[in-house]
Amino acid sequence: MVRTDHIDLLAVSDGCMTPLAPPPETMTQPASATFSSNSTNSHEFHQRQPLLQESRNNDGWDDSGNSSSGHFKMSKQTERNGSIVRIKLPPVGRSGSGESILSSFPEERIKTIVAAGWLTFNFVLSTVSLALTHERVPDPKKANALPDIILDHVTPHEWALTVSEVLLTVSSCITFFIMIVHKHRWIVFRRVFFILGWLYLMRSFTMYVTVLPVASRQYALNVCAPKANNTSPFVIAKRALQLMSGFGLSMNGQHVYCGDYMYSGHTVVLVASYLIIAEYSPKKCIILHWMSLVNSVLGVVMLLISRGHYTVDVVVAYYVTTRLWWMYHTMANNFTLKNYTTYNYFARLWWFPVFRYLEGNILDVVPREYDCPCDCLTKVSRQLFRRRNRI
Numbered sequence: 001m002v003r004t005d006h007i008d009l010l011a012v013s014d015g016c017m018t019p020l021a022p023p024p025e026t027m028t029q030p031a032s033a034t035f036s037s038n039s040t041n042s043h044e045f046h047q048r049q050p051l052l053q054e055s056r057n058n059d060g061w062d063d064s065g066n067s068s069s070g071h072f073k074m075s076k077q078t079e080r081n082g083s084i085v086r087i088k089l090p091p092v093g094r095s096g097s098g099e100s101i102l103s104s105f106p107e108e109r110i111k112t113i114v115a116a117g118w119l120t121f122n123f124v125l126s127t128v129s130l131a132l133t134h135e136r137v138p139d140p141k142k143a144n145a146l147p148d149i150i151l152d153h154v155t156p157h158e159w160a161l162t163v164s165e166v167l168l169t170v171s172s173c174i175t176f177f178i179m180i181v182h183k184h185r186w187i188v189f190r191r192v193f194f195i196l197g198w199l200y201l202m203r204s205f206t207m208y209v210t211v212l213p214v215a216s217r218q219y220a221l222n223v224c225a226p227k228a229n230n231t232s233p234f235v236i237a238k239r240a241l242q243l244m245s246g247f248g249l250s251m252n253g254q255h256v257y258c259g260d261y262m263y264s265g266h267t268v269v270l271v272a273s274y275l276i277i278a279e280y281s282p283k284k285c286i287i288l289h290w291m292s293l294v295n296s297v298l299g300v301v302m303l304l305i306s307r308g309h310y311t312v313d314v315v316v317a318y319y320v321t322t323r324l325w326w327m328y329h330t331m332a333n334n335f336t337l338k339n340y341t342t343y344n345y346f347a348r349l350w351w352f353p354v355f356r357y358l359e360g361n362i363l364d365v366v367p368r369e370y371d372c373p374c375d376c377l378t379k380v381s382r383q384l385f386r387r388r389n390r391i
Contacts, residue, residue, distance in 0.1 A: 104362065104363035104364045105184050105187060105362060105363075105364070105366060106361050106362075107184075107186040107187070108186065108187075108190075108361065109186055111190055111357065111358055112186045112187075112189050112190040112193070115189070115190045115191075115193035115194045115197070115358065116189070116193050118193060118194060118197040119193040119194070119196050119197035119200070121197070122197040122198070122200035122201040122204065123197075123200050123244070124240065124244070125200065125201065125204045126200045126201075126203055126204045126207075126260075126265075127239075127240040127243040127244055127248075128204075128236060128240050129203075129204040129205070129207055129208045129260075130207065130239075130243060130257055130259060130260045131235075131236045131239035131240050131243070131257060132208060132231060132236060133207055133208050133211055133257075133259035133260065134224075134225070134227065134239070134257040134258060134259050135227055135228070135229070135231055136211045136259065137211055137213070137214060137224075137227075137258050137259040138211070138213045138214075140213070140214045140217050140220035140221060140224075143213040144213065144217075145213055145214065145215050145216070145217065145307075146212060146213060146215075146310060148215070148310050148311050148312075149311065150304055150311045151215060151304065151307055151310065151311065154304065154305055154307075155305075156216055156218065156305065156306060156307040157305055157306060158218070158219070158306060159306075160302040160303070160305040160306035161250055161251075161302070161303065161306035161308045162250075162251050163299075163302045164266060164299045164300075164302035164303040164306065164308070165249045165250065165251045165266070166251070167270070167295050167296075167298060167299040167302065168249075168266055168269055168270055168273075168299055169249075170295065171269075171270060171273040171274070171292065171295050171296060171299070172269060172273055174273070174277065174288075174292070175272075175273040175276045175277055178276065178277060178280055178281050179192065179276065179280065180373050181370045181371070181372070181373060182280055182368075182369070182370055183367075183369035183370055183371045184366050184367075184369070185373065187362060187366055188276075188280055188366070190358055191328065191329075191332070191358075192272075192276060194328075194354070194355075194358060195272070195324055195325060195328055196268075196272060198324060198351065199268050199272075199320065199321060199324065200265075202320065203260075203262075203263060203265060203268070206262045206263055206316075207259065207260045207261065207262055207263075210262060211259055212259075212261040212262060212310065214258050214259075215261070215307045215308070215309065215310055216306070216307035216308075219258075219306075219307065219308075220258060223250065223255075223256060223258075224256060224257065224258040225256040225257060239257060242254050242256075243255060243257065248265060250308075261309060261310060261313050262312070262313055262316065263313050263314075263316040263317040263320065264303065264308075264309040264313040264314050264316075264317040265317075266299070266300075266303050266308065266309070267300055267303065267309070267313070267314045267317035267318060267321070268317050268320075268321050270295075270296040270299045270300060271296060271317065271318055271321045271322065272321055272325070273292065273296065274292045274293055274295075274296040275321070275322070275325050277289060277292045278292070278293075279329065280366075280368065281368070282368055282370075283368065300314055327346070328355070331346050331355060331359070332355075332359045332362060333365045335363065338355075338356055338359060338360060
């Protein structure tokens with residue numbers, strides 16, 4: 001029989017195991033676990049020491065997470081303070097078999113392709129929404145621009161819109177480069193595709209349900225195409241293809257349809273570019289982070305100087321983009337927020353099942369690691385070559 005009332009217990013807190021104080025009547029007893037020969041019951045076992053004793057050697061897990069003896073031991077960096085023992089366990093994969101930490105970040109390329117399809121669909125939807133909205137824009141000859149506290153005190157300059165779009169293009173190219181050289185690029189692309197797709201979806205509705213008058217009468221007269229007074233599917237499809245061919249930029253000469261004010265797509269891309277660079281580029285690249293921030297702010301300022309958008313368009317775009325980005329990454333970086341629980345109110349989001357599908361197998365915060373994308377292309381080409389040989 002085991003005397004459980006005399007067994008010293010271990011308190012586990014913050015990764016440490018601390019033995020609880022023994023009962024007062026056993027404080028003077030010897031500190032060894034022995035069988036008492038003089039006891040009336042020879043089967044009584046008295047535990048006087050913590051269940052985990054301190055190790056006197058430096059054997060244990062090495063830096064690679066391997067154990068020479070095949071079982072858990074304390075590492076060389078084990079911290080000891082009296083009877084407090086901290087055990088540093090090796091990285092454990094999802095299967096719990098001590099796999100490499102890389103198993104926490106599966107590529108899941110199919111999911112990335114699905115997210116890319118989501119972004120493409122909503123980008124096309126936004127162009128269709130603009131093609132329809134153009135017919136409902138108030139006549140600039142009759143309707144004045146809305147009062148705006150900033151635009152009313154700034155002299156408009158058409159060249160500022162081109163400057164804003166050049167800064168947007170530069171920021172997008174840097175962002176794409178950081179994403180493509182990231183070691184976990186498939187996860188990064190998947191997240192960016194989903195967030196941008198969601199932003200384009202909301203923008204498709206906001207620009208259509210409430211149409212604002214053109215902010216610049218000069219822009220409306222010189223750039224905006226005349227109304228066709230016809231919303232047939234052929235006309236809408238032609239307009240959408242024209243907008244997509246110019247990537248939604250005015251400097252390409254294809255963005256000739258007006259009404260896409262609420263909210264600013266230029267601001268969405270500028271803000272999202274900065275958030276991506278700050279989140280997934282090396283922390284040591286502080287200069288890059290500040291340059292990206294200045295680039296985004298300057299791009300928005302140039303947008304307002306050109307009267308390409310109202311101030312409220314920019315404010316709403318900033319708010320929606322940052323809230324969605326921070327919400328998504330907070331959920332992605334906390335495993336408990338990926339499950340349906342009573343007090344997880346994020347689970348009430350309509351896109352929460354999609355989020356679980358995309359992030360369910362990501363078990364940790366994506367590290368800032370990088371490699372050459374050529375290695376990824378080589379692996380893909382090898383897999384395609386093998387499939388062809390099997391056929």
